[in-house]
Amino acid sequence: MVTFYMVNDNVHSSQPKGLTETNSTQVTEAFAALANETRVEILLVLWSAMDPRPETDASETLPSFVELYDRVKYDQTSNFQYHLEKLTGQFVNKTDEGYRLTTSAKRVLSTVLAGTVTDAPSFAEERIDAACMLCGTSTIVDYSDGVLTQRCPSCDGVSQEPNEPEGVIAKEYRPPVGLKNRTPQEFVQQGKTWQRHQRHAFIEGACPECSGTITTTISVCDDHDSHDLTVCQHCERVHEIDASFVCDVCKSSIRTGIWNTILTEVAVIAFFHDHGLDTKALEDKFEYGVLFDAVEQVTVDAEEPLEIAVKVELDGDSLTIILDDEADVIDVTERVRKAP
Known part of the structure; x- marks a missing residue:
């Protein structure tokens, strides 16, 4: 069973807002003006x-x-x-x-x-210089319908949802214009900074497409059987705890392992930096494995209200980050190994 924890307060709703009669009329008039x-x-x-x-x-x-x-x-x-x-x-x-x-x-x-509504370029099975975060195999990318998909050819990846190829590591929107005068390799690498900013905007509560408010849903698989880093049969994902971010206005969305949300926190960035790792550069190079390997433990610390504990460990030092039900950091505790 998967338990969903969904924010529902004055700013966020339990589901993305639908079109009202007023803004539906405005949309119709806007399209009519351009027709x-x-x-x-x-x-x-x-x-x-x-x-x-x-x-x-x-x-x-x-x-x-x-x-x-x-x-x-x-x-x-x-x-x-x-x-x-x-x-x-x-x-x-x-x-x-x-x-x-x-x-x-x-x-x-x-x-x-940008080619979003006029172009439909695509490519398939382009190998990139980035290892699978789970098994270390060199990964491949596909691009179709504006979506860039990173896959592992050797393992199940992090999710196995209906109508998806095997081995999916990450899926993200990328405007077609980025392929203009670029090879697929250049398209993948040079767009990562743009994509990182998009992802971080969602995590920090603002839609990168329209600046609308975000509904955050945290899902916990109560019967998770993926401790060997294979896709769980119950939730069809590797991560026991996931976070989904959906714009209340334009319905843009992302879904990621809850551990990934800590990468916007200054204390986390500094912790990795103190151990010789640049989180920004690793994200931009698709080297999620280095980051994921540092995550020692992800657990539900409390249920009412929900709190998630993410423990990161590097060179014997540890950092424990507590997240609330919006995946916001509410506490950070660092333990430094004593010098011999």
Whole structure:
């Protein structure tokens, strides 16, 4: 049996919030405003005119109505005005210097230009210079539908969920534009810093996609049989205690072993550093095994309220981190080995 501990207070809800009638109407109106070739062309012209470099005077690059009309190459001035008015406010701002994109418009266009909704590149079974955290075998990565999957070809990995390949170590979203002018190897390695920031944002309670609040769910497998680092038959995962983070607004999410959440804590980073290990560099190199090997014990310390104890040990020194039901650190205790 798997027991779920889910935060449910004034900030977090027991499940991601659904669309209300009000914001459903807003979403419909936003899509309707963009459902026209001329309006999209207006946005693209304004995007091209935008120059965020500090040495550029932004007001000098903003096109006037006439300049915008000429660049879009539309036939009828009256109809062009109509389309521009449909965008004004939500996607376009009119200023004394000219027209500019709103922040919302920039977000929409950046999503499209990143290839998220237009491109579908993929590759399979690319071997990377990173060992499996469980058995030490060199791992491989696949990329499809915007998801990068790290797998071990020799063991069960950390989870075995329906419709997933065998040996999954980690799965994470990666925008397709990262593959542009890069080999799969470069794509994997150069995107790790970006991915680390995404993961840490979830753990620290802010959605990296929309800045929305996060619902945290901690799951504990009460009948865990994976102490030999194989996938448990009951929960289908290696880790006895997992943490899931789901955005209340856009429903972006990650799931990870609870031990992984301690890597944002300054005391933990310092402890590893004092023993010659850089947690940031190890995360960026997919070298989770070095970090995982240092985790001596993960246990439920208390149930009401929930507290999880994660004990890390290096060179005889230990650090015990207590996490609450939101996977936040509430206590840290260090024990240093006495010199002989």
